[in-house]
Amino acid sequence: MIFTHFLTASNESNAFLVACETTRKALLVDAGAFEPAIAEFVDEHGLTLETVFITHGHYDHTDGLDGLVARYRPRIVARQTPCAGHTADVVGHGDTVSVGNLKGTVLATPGHTPDMVCLHFDGMVFTGDALFAGSVGGTSGATAEQQQLDAIRKHIFTLPLETEIHTGHGPSSTVSIEKQFNPFFVE
């Protein structure tokens, strides 16, 4: 697997690129901004950016779509369509998203937004604004907050402990760290 991280200027959101070493096909997780570093990485490594996966529809995760679509014409995968004005392939919990020989699984974790979805590949999961290092996404009320906590416990905390967690903002983490120490889950 080829993997890298980009810090975008859009509310300091993260974007991540996952690519198949064999096919050189790449998938970008979230698109807060179309940073020059993204194009440089794609060009430098001879990749084809064929898919952009959107964890949820907030501007700081989608504002880069216009530039990415203009340059690469990627397939956009999201929980809802249209996504920031672009037609998206709609996915739900348990669906598979492939990039070359790599297969990811969609995990629904509504709460921060109703359309919030995570993407799990072997060894790493992209959690958008559902789960952060030592924190969780903001919600509109107690019901949504509980829904989010329940979904994280059910779908993220049941992954292998060494699974890397790559979040929508701030640093990455692991399932082990968050299960043991995230203040929103442990007293």
Next chain:
Amino acid sequence: MTAFTQLITDDRDALVEALREGQGKGSVLRDVDLSGCDLQGVDLSEARLSRANLRGANLEGANLRGAFLDSANLRNTNLSAACMEFAVLGAADLSDADCSKADLRRSNMVGIDAQRAVFRDAQLYYSRPGNGDFREADFTGADIQRAIFRRANLAGANLSNTTGTANLDRANLEGVTR
């Protein structure tokens, strides 16, 4: 990184030499024992060093940007002026470590043991030290803007001359010097 690289770790001296020659970036070195080694200035950015034993090592000025050091042993380790932006230090043992002037922006310090660690003049902007143990740690002059110390234990810590506003929700601030 392009792809993760598994370095051969049977020969410790050869490994240290390889790291000094610049082969550490994006390397996979989980559980490696480099305790006491001189790794000043090495590039271990985006390396996977989970559970590594780096106790007492010299990592002054090292590049650990985006490295995974979760559950690593960093007791008494020299991390002064090291770049640890986006590093994952969760559940690591940094007790008595020297992180003075280190770049810890956006780092994951969730659940770390950093008792008596030195963070003088360090950058902790937007870091995540929630549930960490920072008893008697020294943050003199550090930038703690937007750091989230939720439920952290800061008893006896020195926060004098820090800059910025941190989230100290439910943190233990008993005996803190400001």
